[in-house]
Amino acid sequence: MRQDKTRAAVLREQPGKWSVEEVxxxxxxxxxVLVEMVASGLCHSDDHATTGDMPTALPIVGGHEGSGIVRSVGSQVHGLAEGDHVITSFIPGCGVCKYCARGQGNLCNSGATILEGTQPSGGMKMHKNGEDIRAMGALxxxxxxxxxxxxxLVRIDPSIPLDVACLVACGVQTGYGSAVNGADVRPGDVVIVMGCGGVGMNAVQGAAAAGAAHVIAVDPQPFKREQAPSFGATEVFADIxxxxxxxxxxxxGQGADSAVVTIGVVTNEHIGQAFDAIAKAGTVVVTGISRVDEGGVIPGYNAFSAAMLQKRIQGALYGMDAPRNAMPRLLEQYTAGKLKLDELITTRYSLDDINTGYADMHAGRNIRGVIDYSL
Incomplete structure (x- = not known):
């Protein structure tokens, strides 16, 4: 099958807005492989590009949390066939580098160029009027x-609805793994989750599934505080x-065993607040990202207490798990009724309404907005 045109949301300047164009x-x-897209989550990471918090090469088509159906495959493709249902992985998995060999596919060396917008095989697949257009996360x-x-790409069971499976491509794996792998939550733990959007709410789910006695959700938005208990939060607060x-x-007086920082735009102050809130041998997991020009000093961080109280600050990329391991397992939990996906989706948008979707995200009206390509 051939498909020589696509409608896409293109970012042409920073700061800027998405422009829906035919390319x-x-x-x-x-x-x-050629994929007919079914859905794509509106992740805050793509919004970092529009605000300029995360500089990227332009022009670029956004989006990295997607799902669709394979419609044609290249001559050297193995493990995928026409008709397969797939979800995307914004860190490509080569399978042969040192990190993939260790089972750390989320750190695959192929991810080094994802902000450049080129394909793993090199070059770009989209163009307009002779101009190359890049792709966020090589996607x-x-x-x-x-x-x-x-x-x-990761192939999934075709019985799973693609319009919800897309969430596992980023937000669910990232948040859930931040609690289970990054914070290593154990039964009986006290866990704080700072920020309860599309990533943080899954950190809440992960902490609850791991047996935390208290999952303390923190978010200034009333809607998210109202929703957090349904995902496993035991207490909710407006501020840290x-x-x-x-x-x-x-x-x-000891403090939490761990604090997971999943705020949309993280500052060093947030990390310091989390560091103050954890107990001896506690862990702060930094999952949300900051502006690239955020300074290096963390208010509240004290080397004496870090050493003497054995506290740790842990960065977490993609839930600290290989996508080809994590994604199928998360979807199995969804199928078994042990993981909420449908409930994460607050609003579905057409591609033409993408800027409205992000405005709703900033206003705190969504846990996760999703572009539905059938609309």
């Missing part, structure tokens, strides 16, 4: 049709000071 789409190369899921390298005080009140 030219190349045929798949030998290791690539660009904000498009009705897209060409991906096979190492950027209240959460910190509560955690200390139930631990003889």
């Amino acid at each position: 030219d789409l190349d045929d798949p190369g030998p290791t690539e 660009g899921t904000f498009a009705t049709w897209q060409v991906y390298d096979q190492i950027s 000071a209240e959460a910190d005080a509560f955690a200390k009140s139930i631990t003889n």
